[in-house]
Amino acid sequence: MRYKSIAGHELTPGKTIKDHIHVRGTELHVPHVLLCGEHPGPTLLISAGIHNAEYVGIQAAIELSNELDVKELRGNVIILPLANRSGFENRTMSMVYEDGKNLYRVFPGDAEGSEADRLAHTLFEVFIKNVDFYIDLHSGDGYETLVPYVYYLGDTSAEEKAKKMVTCVNTKYYVRSRCRTGGAYNLASIYGIPSVLIERGQLSLFSREEIEADKADVRNILRYAGILSGDWTEYPKQQLLEYSNDAPCTGCWYPEKKVGDFFHKGEKLGEIRDYFGRSLFTEYAPEDGVLLHQCSSLNIIEKGPMVTYGVLQNNIE
Ligand SMILES: [Zn+2]
Structure with missing residues (x-):
């Protein structure tokens, strides 16, 4: 009997495979773990x-790859603990080191493009789809500072299952995204694969509590998917409509609010000043909302992230 193959490996029941895949036309190698359930x-x-x-997700993924037991799995778990390895090893701020691109934003990638394009193409073709x-x-x-929340993409054939995955995540908020370009989970969703993106952790810090929370969410989703046995827990949460405002100019940034804060329309959210302390721009809340994540460094970069907030929707699910 032949089993499903991923990254050139047959998923033979009971096997654990730890390997790297080479991204054609680059020096990049992506670590991956294939846990083939019995x-x-x-x-x-x-x-x-x-x-x-x-880092929270990276460490959670490394730990899960060693803690999940193939004897207990009904199905397979594939783990990519560090998709952008060269960025990690050169300590970039989440850009691919070789070409300076934001890997997340170039999906589905391009087999003939620069490193980030080729990496996204490989991740999507070999694993995600x-x-x-x-x-x-x-x-x-x-x-960036951030409050934990979870995304799924609306209006897809995978929506019902993705919503169930969202209920498995222990956060206060979720975003039903409308973004159909760029991004890995939303592209997968368009392909009909139930997908979520979990946001937890901030400022390149990683705490034991956050790592355990990520792992608990993943295990809960694995129970929902039937890959782990046992009952899964539903966490009621509030739906948000998300808005991201990028910085209109480069300079020094002075946020007024903390992530998780509620604000009213017209309240000041922050100000950009030049290096003489003169005001360049003031950001006011366009409507009532809750601050999900924001730039929290003194420097802010034109067209880079400034504030992302959510507007509360009526339904609690
Ligand atoms: Zn991210």
Whole structure:
């Protein structure tokens, strides 16, 4: 009998494979772990480190790859603990070291493009599009504070299952995204693969509590998917409509609010000043909302992230 193959490896029941895949036309190698359950079932992919300075998910993925037991799995778990390895090893702020691109934003990638394009192409073709469920682990970047929340993409054939995955995640908020371009989980969703992106952690810090919370969420989703046995827990949460405002200019940034704060329309959210302390721009809240993540470093970069907030929707699910 032949089993499903991923990255040139047949997923033979009971096997654990730890390997690197080479990205054609580059020096990049992507570490991956294939946990082939002893019992048949679906295949779930976990990726971390698409943004390489978002450490909570990376460490959670490394630990899960050693803690999940193939004897207990009904199906397969594929783990990419560090998708952007060269960024990690050169300590970039979540850009691919070789070409300075944001890997997350170039999906589905390009087999003939620069390093980030080729890496995204490989991740999508070899791993993402060949699985039944997908979890992408993120945090606030090295300069960002963030409250935990979870995304899924609306208006897809995978929406119902993706919503169930969202209920398995122990956060207060979720975003039903409308973004259909760039991004790994949303592209997978368009391909009909139930997918979520979990945001937890900030400022390139990583705490035991956050790592355990990521791992608990993944295990809960694995129970929902039937890959781990046992009951899964549903966590009620509030739906948000998300808005991201990038910085209109480069300079010094002075945020007024903390992530998780509620604000009213018209309240000041922060100000950009020049190096003489003169005001260049003031950001006011365009409507009532809750601050999800924001730039929290003194420097802010034109067209780079400034504030991302959510507007509360009526339904609690
Ligand atoms: Zn990220």
